[in-house]
Each structure stands twice: as C-alpha cells, then as structure tokens.
Amino acid sequence: MDVPREESASDFPIRCFSCGSVIGHLYEEYQKKLKEGKSSKEALDELGIERYCCRRMFITHKSVLKELSRFHGAVG
Amino acid sequence: MKPKIEILEESDFKIRFILKNVSPALANSFRRAMKAEVPTLAVDYVDFYVNSSYLYDEILAHRLGMLPIKTDLEKFNMQNECVCGGEGCPNCQISFRLNVEGPKVVYSEDFISDDPEIVFAIDNIPVLELFEGQQLMLEAVARLGTGREHAKFQPVSVCAYKIIPEIEITEDCTLCKDCIEACPRDVLEAGGDKIAVKDVLNCSLCMECIKVCEQNAIKVNETNNFLFTVEATGALPLRVVMRKALEILRSKAEEMNKIIEEIQ
Ligand code: SF4
Ligand code: SF4
Ligand SMILES: [Zn+2]
Ligand SMILES: [Zn+2]
Numbered sequence: 001m002d003v004p005r006e007e008s009a010s011d012f013p014i015r016c017f018s019c020g021s022v023i024g025h026l027y028e029e030y031q032k033k034l035k036e037g038k039s040s041k042e043a044l045d046e047l048g049i050e051r052y053c054c055r056r057m058f059i060t061h062k063s064v065l066k067e068l069s070r071f072h073g074a075v076g
Numbered sequence: 077m078k079p080k081i082e083i084l085e086e087s088d089f090k091i092r093f094i095l096k097n098v099s100p101a102l103a104n105s106f107r108r109a110m111k112a113e114v115p116t117l118a119v120d121y122v123d124f125y126v127n128s129s130y131l132y133d134e135i136l137a138h139r140l141g142m143l144p145i146k147t148d149l150e151k152f153n154m155q156n157e158c159v160c161g162g163e164g165c166p167n168c169q170i171s172f173r174l175n176v177e178g179p180k181v182v183y184s185e186d187f188i189s190d191d192p193e194i195v196f197a198i199d200n201i202p203v204l205e206l207f208e209g210q211q212l213m214l215e216a217v218a219r220l221g222t223g224r225e226h227a228k229f230q231p232v233s234v235c236a237y238k239i240i241p242e243i244e245i246t247e248d249c250t251l252c253k254d255c256i257e258a259c260p261r262d263v264l265e266a267g268g269d270k271i272a273v274k275d276v277l278n279c280s281l282c283m284e285c286i287k288v289c290e291q292n293a294i295k296v297n298e299t300n301n302f303l304f305t306v307e308a309t310g311a312l313p314l315r316v317v318m319r320k321a322l323e324i325l326r327s328k329a330e331e332m333n334k335i336i337e338e339i340q
Contacts, residue, residue: 010181010205011131014142021233022144022309024201051234065205068130072207 007031008063018053030058081318091314094240095302103237103302109321112223115154116231116311117145117170117194120221125213129178129206136204140172140216141228143184144197144309149320151194152220164217170194172216178206187216197310231317234307241281242297243273249293255285277303 009031014024026047033043040059049055077097085092095103119140124133131139153159158168172187185199206212223230243263249271256264256271260282265274271294285294308314 008205010202012202014139014201014203016233019233020227020230020309021307022198022201024142025198028200028202065130069205069207 007061008066008069011063011065012061013057016051016054016057019051021051021054023049023054023057027058027061086314088308088313089310090305090307091318092306093304095237095304097300098302099300100239100302103304105325106321107235107237107304109325110232110306110317111230111235113324114231114312114317114320115147115149115220115222116229116309117147117152117218117220118226118228118311119143119145119172119216119218121217121219123215123217125215126211127214128210129204129212130210131204136212136214137216139203141226143201143203144311145218146193146195146197147220147231147311148194149312149316151191154220164219166190169217169219172196172218173214174216175213176206176211178210179208181205182212231309231312232306232314233309234305236306237302237304239281239298240277240301240303241279242299243276243279243285244295244297245271246293246295248291250291252290254288254290255294258284258288260284 009027012024012027014022016023026049030043030047033046034040038046044055044058049058079098079102080096081093082096083091083093095106098106119137122133122137122140124136127133127136129136152170153168155162155164155168158165160168171190174182174187176182176186182203182205183199184196184201184203187196189195204212221229251266251269251271253266253271256266261275261278261280263273263275263279264285265272279296281296281298283296286292286296306314306317308317312320
C-alpha cells in the first residue's frame, strides 16, 4: 500500500496537548522547511519550538484526513 | 521590603520577569490568577446547519474552541453577571459564521465575526480540509470564561516560576572544582582563586553541587525572589494579563478583609 508521505496540515492539532501553546499555524511552515531538505531539529529550532512536548506534536503527526481522502468519491 | 517586578525579556508572546520580595504563597497565587482567573473569549457553543466534511460536529466544535480570540475585556460581561441573566446577548457573546464548500482548506481567517475587531488572534491556523462536494455551514458562539472552567479560556499557555537561589561558597572550599563538574545547568565557574557563580538564574536547585562537595563548602539558599516565564496565546497582551491578575487578587483580598472584619 502506498502511504502518502506528505502530511496534511489541515487536521494538525491547534494546541500542544501538554502545554496548550498555539502551534496549528506552524505546521505548514514546518513541512516547507522539511521539503527544503532541513532536518526536523533544524526546522523546529528555526520555528522557535523549544519544549519537547510541542516538538513531539510536529514529528509524530499523522493526518487522518489525508488517509480518508484517498477514498474520496469511492462510496456514495 | 516592597514587592517589585523586574522585566528581563519581553516579546508579544513571551515574557520573563523577576518577582522580588514576596512569599511563595503570593508568587503562587499570582501564577494561579494569571492561569485560572483572567477571563478570555473562546468558542463555547456551535450550531451546525450543514456538515458533510470528514470530521464529526463534536471534533470541529472542539477544534473551534482551541482557537484563541482577540479579547476586549471592556466590551464583554461574564455571562452570569450580564443584564441578560445568562441567556446570551451582544454584551456577553459573539458569533462567528462560516459557509464554505470544498475543495478548500478552511483557515481561522475564513470565519466572519459579528464585530470586526473581535477576531481569531492568529489568522492562518488550518481548521479542516473540505474535499470536492463537501459543505460546511455553522455558527460558532464565543463567550467569556476563565481557565478555572476550561483550559481553552486560559490567556496563557506556559505560566511557571522558580525560586532564584543565593549560592554561597564558604572559606572551607579547596577549589577541587567537583561542583563545577557536577552542575547540570552550568551555573558555576572557576573565577581565579575562588568558585564564582556565573548564571544564577539558570540554577534549578537540584542540589547536586552540595552532594558532591566533600568540604560542605557550598550552600544553595532559597530567597524571596521568583523567576517567572509566561507565554501568551494571543487572546490578551501579556501586560494586560498580569495587571488583570493582580486586580483580581486585590479584590479577592479585600473581600477576605471584609469577611474577617464582620466576624470580629
Ligand atoms: S566542591 Fe566544594 S570544595 Fe570543591 S570547589 Fe566546589 S565548593 Fe569548593
Ligand atoms: S543547585 Fe544544581 S543547578 Fe544550582 S548550582 Fe547547584 S548543581 Fe548547579
Ligand atoms: Zn507544548
Ligand atoms: Zn448577556
């Protein structure tokens, strides 16, 4: 099965689960930096995400919407 | 000595300051007042007219609640103190409307507010994605609330303090430098013929230096100074959060005074 590598930002959590800091608007920028060839560490440092609670939100995000959208139009 | 605030760093979303000459009880009530007593607006009730997106109404309502709203505390009343008696009126709540069709990514800026000045504080937060043929029509109602009730009403995300210690090195020191090695925060340094304190604000009071010192020459004493780190969500400017928190503390103290006078 080919799993899409590119993650969608549209269902990325708006707040960090642990500290409540607003991070939703930064995911698209994070993806852009990864595409430029930067590592996760470099990208997060540049975005000013300091705490590891917030950093894990970025590196572990898996988009459910993106998965579902592969079947869009298949039913109904 | 009088309590004093000394600001070290300040930006729109983060502030670091020292609160001087206060008891731990006062420092902690200040922290708790900023977190749990200062009111902000947040979406609390959502009417869905059409939702054919992939996400359930409840998930969307929760995501909307997480969006920080630029709050004007002068314009709104707490719902339980409002003239409407808690039913909801323009003095205590505000609506955000949305009517969109896919394919489209819905951002926080796509919502139309009743009041052009009360908008979502950050305008490029993706809320959800609509695909071909999907539609979303809703009205989200925001009201004032406090962090005591729900974390979405908190005006701050991180709000924490630590004691700033006083590190004392006595004459028994043999300059073995074990404490410099042991310190995980790089607080101490060798300054010529004695051990010097390089960066006392970085000290975490872990007491490792005391454990390794065979001469018992180093002491880490607690003081009445506290280092605060506070981060905003965008709902209110940090200075307003601090001032409002102190006002609330004062009014609570006055209330307490009155109760004490009555029972005397
Ligand atoms: S460990 Fe104790 S004796 Fe050794 S340098 Fe530090 S304070 Fe001095
Ligand atoms: S208490 Fe811990 S952090 Fe502070 S100076 Fe000693 S070893 Fe370093
Ligand atoms: Zn976090
Ligand atoms: Zn009202």
